[in-house]
Structure formats: C-alpha cells, structure tokens
Amino acid sequence: MFRIALKIESGLRYVGWLVLLICFAFFNSPVRAAATDVFAGQVGSLRISGGTAHIPVMKEVAKLIMEAHPDIRISVAGGGSGLGIKQVGEGLVDIGNSGRKPTDNEMQKYGLVLHRWALDGVAVIVHRDNRVQVLTRSRLQDIYSGRLRNWRDLGGVDKEITVFTRDQGSGTRKVFWKKALRKEVTTNKALVVASNGAMKSGVAHNPYAIGYVSIGFLDKSLAAVALDGVMPSLETVQNGEYPVVRGLYSNTKGEVQGLTKSFIDFLFSPSGRKIISDKGLIPAAR
Amino acid sequence: MKRSVRVGRPLVLAATAVGSLLTLAIFAFMMMLGRPLFSDHSLNLLLTQAWAPDRGLYGIFPFICGTLSLVGLSLLIAFPLSLGNAILIHLLAPRRLARFLHQTIKLMTGVPTVVYGFVGIFFLVPLIREWFFRGSGMCILSASLLLAMLISPTMILVFLESFAAIPTAHIRALEALGGTRRQKLVHVILPGAKTGIITGLLLALGRALGDTMIALMVAGNATAAPESVLDSVRTLTAHIALVMAADFDSMEFKTIFACGIILYLWTALLTLSLRYIHYNSTKLSHDQTF
Numbered sequence: 363m364f365r366i367a368l369k370i371e372s373g374l375r376y377v378g379w380l381v382l383l384i385c386f387a388f389f390n391s392p393v394r395a396a397a398t399d400v401f402a403g404q405v406g407s408l409r410i411s412g413g414t415a416h417i418p419v420m421k422e423v424a425k426l427i428m429e430a431h432p433d434i435r436i437s438v439a440g441g442g443s444g445l446g447i448k449q450v451g452e453g454l455v456d457i458g459n460s461g462r463k464p465t466d467n468e469m470q471k472y473g474l475v476l477h478r479w480a481l482d483g484v485a486v487i488v489h490r491d492n493r494v495q496v497l498t499r500s501r502l503q504d505i506y507s508g509r510l511r512n513w514r515d516l517g518g519v520d521k522e523i524t525v526f527t528r529d530q531g532s533g534t535r536k537v538f539w540k541k542a543l544r545k546e547v548t549t550n551k552a553l554v555v556a557s558n559g560a561m562k563s564g565v566a567h568n569p570y571a572i573g574y575v576s577i578g579f580l581d582k583s584l585a586a587v588a589l590d591g592v593m594p595s596l597e598t599v600q601n602g603e604y605p606v607v608r609g610l611y612s613n614t615k616g617e618v619q620g621l622t623k624s625f626i627d628f629l630f631s632p633s634g635r636k637i638i639s640d641k642g643l644i645p646a647a648r
Numbered sequence: 649m650k651r652s653v654r655v656g657r658p659l660v661l662a663a664t665a666v667g668s669l670l671t672l673a674i675f676a677f678m679m680m681l682g683r684p685l686f687s688d689h690s691l692n693l694l695l696t697q698a699w700a701p702d703r704g705l706y707g708i709f710p711f712i713c714g715t716l717s718l719v720g721l722s723l724l725i726a727f728p729l730s731l732g733n734a735i736l737i738h739l740l741a742p743r744r745l746a747r748f749l750h751q752t753i754k755l756m757t758g759v760p761t762v763v764y765g766f767v768g769i770f771f772l773v774p775l776i777r778e779w780f781f782r783g784s785g786m787c788i789l790s791a792s793l794l795l796a797m798l799i800s801p802t803m804i805l806v807f808l809e810s811f812a813a814i815p816t817a818h819i820r821a822l823e824a825l826g827g828t829r830r831q832k833l834v835h836v837i838l839p840g841a842k843t844g845i846i847t848g849l850l851l852a853l854g855r856a857l858g859d860t861m862i863a864l865m866v867a868g869n870a871t872a873a874p875e876s877v878l879d880s881v882r883t884l885t886a887h888i889a890l891v892m893a894a895d896f897d898s899m900e901f902k903t904i905f906a907c908g909i910i911l912y913l914w915t916a917l918l919t920l921s922l923r924y925i926h927y928n929s930t931k932l933s934h935d936q937t938f
Contacts, residue, residue: 441893442893443893444893444894445892445893448893448896467897522782522783522784524783524784524786529890529891529893530701530890530891530893530894530900531891531892531893531894532893547700547702549872550698550699550700550710550870550871550872551870551872551879551880552870552871553784553786553868553869553870553880554868554869554870554871554882554890555869556864556889556890563769564769564786567769567770567773567774568773568774568777568784568785570784571784
C-alpha cells in the first residue's frame with residue numbers, strides 16, 4: 363500500500379515536472395517567437411532613420427526581431443524628423459520616422475504613407491535640483507522669447523536661464539513651438555541641440571537649463587515641469603489634460619510590403635504595443 | 649620605358665584627373681544648388697543680415713562671425729603653446745623626455761574630434777560655467793580651448809619638421825662661434841624655420857575652420873552673433889549639420905550652400921597661400937645655392 367502510494371507520488375512528481383516543462387516551453391520561447399513569427403523565413407535588411415523620439419522603441423523592436431531571426435538586419439539611425447522624411451522620400455531608407463505629420467508638400471512630392479503608432483507628449487524639463495518645477499504657458503513664452511532671463515524672477519536661484527531648443531528639422535521643436543509656446547518666437551541666444559538625447563544630457567548636466575523632450579525620455583536624471591498645473595505623464599497625455607501632444611509617425615514611400623510591412627505591423631501587434639508603453643509612450647490604434 | 653612606368657603613369661594621371669574634377673564638380677554643384685540665393689536674395693544681404701527665419705531673414709553673418717571668432721581664439725591659444733612645445737622638444741628637453749613628448753603628440757593627431765567634444769561637454773563646460781558665473785559654459789571659450797587641443801599637434805609636428813630641416817652647417821657655425829642656446833634659437837632656428845612656422849599655422853587654421861563636431865557639441869549653436877567669449881556661437885559647419893534636416897525647398901536649407909561655398913573658398917585661399925609660400929621658399933633656396 364505504502365509502496366504504491368510512493369510510486370504514485372513519484373509518478374505525480376514526474377507529471378508535475380513535465381507540466382512545468384511544457385508550461386516553460388509554451389510561455390517562454392514560443393510565445394515570444396509567435397510575436398515575431400511573421401518574420402520567419404524573411405531575409406534582408408531594413409533601414410530606419412529620422413525622429414529621435416522613436417529611437418528607444420525602434421531599437422528594442424529591432425533587437426527582438428534580429429535575435430529571433432538572425433538573417434534579418436535592421437539598422438536604426440537618428441537625424442531628426444526632417445531628415446527621416448527626406449531620406450525615405452529619396453529612397454535612402456525604408457522607414458523614415460517623424461515626430462510631426464509630413465507637410466502636404468512633402469507628402470505629395472514623395473508619395474508618403476503615414477503610420478501613426480504612438481501618442482507622445484513633449485515635456486518641459488529642468489535640472490533636478492531646480493526649485494522651479496511649475497510654470498504657466500505664458501511664463502514659458504516669456505522664458506523662450508528671452509523676456510525673462512533669470513531664475514530669481516521665478517522663485518529660483520539668482521542665475522541666468524540657459525534656454526535649450528532643437529534644430530530646424532526637429533518634429534519635437536515644431537510641436538513644442540505650436541502648442542507650448544503658441545508660436546512665440548524663440549530667442550536667438552538659445553542653445554541648439556540636434557536630438558532628444560542631446561537635449562536630455564544638456565539639461566541634466568546644467569543646473570540652470572530649461573529644455574523640452576519627448577515624455578519617453580523622462581527619467582530621474584531630470585525634473586519634468588508641470589505646465590499650467592498639469593504634470594506631463596502617460597495618464598495626462600492619454601486623457602487629453604496635458605496640452606503638448608503629438609503623434610509619432612513611421613513614414614514609408616508608397617504602400618508597405620515585405621519586411622517593411624511586417625515591421626510596421628509588429629508595431630501595432632500586442633507585443634509591439636507593450637514595447638511602446640514600456641518605453642513611456644502611448645500605443646495608438648491603426 | 650619600363651613596364652611599371654608605362655602602366656603606372658596613365659593610372660596615376662587618371663586618378664589625379666578624377667580627384668581634381670571631383671573637387672571642381674563639388675564646387676559647381678554647390679553653386680548650382682545655391683543659385684536661388686544669388687538671384688532672389690542679393691548676396692550682400694545674405695552675408696550681412698541676421699538669422700531670423702520668422703522675420704524672413706536668412707543671413708549667415710552671425711555664423712561667419714562665430715566661425716572667425718572661434719578659429720581666431722583657438723589659434724591665439726594654440727600658437728604660442730605649440731611653438732613653445734616644439735622648442736622644448738627640439739632644443740630644451742632631455743632626449744628621453746623629448747622622445748616621449750614627440751610620441752604623445754603624434755598619438756594626439758589621431759584622436760577623433762568627437763572624443764574632444766564628448767570630454768568637453770562633461771568636463772570643460774561645467775568648469776567654465778562655474779568659473780565665470782555667467783553663461784551656460786557652452787561658449788566660444790570652451791570650444792576654442794578644445795579646438796586648440798585639436799590643432800596643436802598638427803602645428804607642433806610641422807614646426808618640429810622645419811626645425812629639423814635647418815642646415816647643420818648653420819648650427820655648427822653658431823656653436824663654433826660660442827653661441828648660447830638662446831642665440832641659437834633666436835638667430836638660427838626661428839628665422840630659418842619661418843616658412844615652416846607659417847605653414848604650420850595655416851594648416852592648423854584649415855583644420856580649425858573645417859572642424860564640425862567640437863563646435864556642434866560644445867559651442868552651443870545659438871543663432872545670435874557673439875558679443876563676448878562667454879557667448880554661444882554657431883559655426884558655418886555646425887549650421888550645415890543642423891539645417892540639413894530642414895525641408896529641401898525651404899530658404900533655410902538653401903543657406904547651407906552659401907555656407908559650403910564660403911568654407912570652400914576659404915580653404916581654397918588657404919591652399920593657394922600655402923602653395924605660394926612653398927613656391928617662394930624653394931625659389932629662395934635655389935637662388936642661395938646657385
């Protein structure tokens with residue numbers, strides 16, 4: 363009796379291990395592979411460039427696909443929205459990212475197709491030691507126009523404000539200028555950087571700086587500024603409370619096909635959407 | 649004629665022809681694409697106006713000022729340093745130290761400028777910001793200090809070469825007359841190496857004019873014309889890098905061809921003056937020998 367019980371128990375344990383193994387097999391690799399399954403059997407390379415707010419998501423997706431399918435090469439470069447649109451239009455890359463809608467002129471000239479896969483907010487940022495972490499939009503206009511030059515006037519330290527802005531081709535700049543500055547002209551004393559990453563490190567290393575980045579770039583190295591009383595975050599962007607919001611686009615020349623299509627489709631798949639929200643952005647429906 | 653010469657000469661000629669044609673083609677290309685600037689906007693306005701696209705002003709005057717002040721200050725810093733360094737290595741330092749310095753400087757010529765830019769952002773910019781109590785630290789001063797570091801090795805090596813080319817007979821003669829080291833430097837080495845010193849200076853100037861990364865990363869790229877060394881500036885090269893992403897048909901984009909043409913002409917002028925100096929000096933030495 364006892365021996366039989368023991369046998370059953372060891373048998374059960376056996377079954378238990380088996381179940382566990384099967385679970386592992388199901389929940390680990392096949393599920394992950396299932397997400398990138400559409401890439402099975404595809405070979406070739408995919409070139410992506412443009413908007414710098416897109417880069418964290420693009421890199422993660424590219425890594426996932428290339429790990430599962432070593433025959434696929436995906437290169438991700440920056441350069442800014444303007445460059446992305448230009449390069450995809452000229453056929454230099456397969457996907458050109460932009461943080462703004464291409465202009466009518468650009469769309470017509472190149473025959474672009476837009477894929478808006480995420481919603482993004484543009485957050486005003488200051489150094490994390492800065493006491494001034496709340497601003498109204500009209501105050502922000504004063505700072506960016508150069509009318510207000512010292513942090514003292516805002517309740518901060520007695521230091522000149524270092525204003526950071528972005529280059530001509532930046533989609534982030536365009537949205538910020540339109541929705542946060544309400545088309546106020548930026549002072550020509552403002553420092554100009556060429557990417558979201560450069561903006562982040564520029565402001566994080568200067569205690570008297572103010573700048574703006576995609577909310578995907580916010581972290582503990584910076585302080586985000588509440589604009590008109592609203593803190594920029596996933597929730598406030600999603601529910602429409604935060605005013606400075608834009609779509610993130612991946613543009614292709616003509617209708618997508620092949621590897622490019624699979625890549626774009628992946629951004630709208632459940633795993634793609636998860637990566638997008640992991641990177642601090644809001645996945646958008648097709 | 650030897651076979652290698654028979655085959656080699658046309659090959660070398662072809663390579664030279666392609667090389668020089670390409671250079672000319674680049675110039676023609678820039679002139680062509682920049683043409684609207686010369687017709688719609690008078691060139692004069694372009695060269696003297698401020699940069700304010702919102703008011704319809706597309707002048708690159710501030711960037712010309714920016715480039716010249718940055719390059720000027722960096723030469724001002726780098727020239728005495730380099731001359732002193734070359735003299736130290738050639739004349740004053742013990743042989744071991746001299747060799748060590750010489751090797752280090754050779755190594756420095758290979759450092760990519762983006763590395764200087766990177767070090768500048770994290771190390772120099774905060775220092776300058778705290779020391780001078782105003783500005784952001786991303787300014788002419790920071791960028792010129794880094795640029796001086798970039799161009800010094802070129803200058804030092806050219807200076808050293810010209811020091812070494814001074815005829816030993818002249819030095820022996822001075823030593824035989826009982827001349828001191830100071831006299832050797834002031835009366836033989838420096839006058840003898842005059843051409844080399846000017847050549848080194850011009851080469852360094854060319855390198856400083858053409859550098860993009862240091863200015864782009866450290867000088868701040870503000871579009872205002874600078875008023876002090878603590879102001880941020882944009883150089884012509886940085887302007888090209890920053891505006892490249894703008895819409896092809898926009899005026900902003902077209903200005904980069906004006907920047908390109910100016911840089912091209914400056915470099916051409918430098919090369920021509922180097923040639924002229926070289927030509928004169930070889931003529932001179934021929935006259936002396938014969």
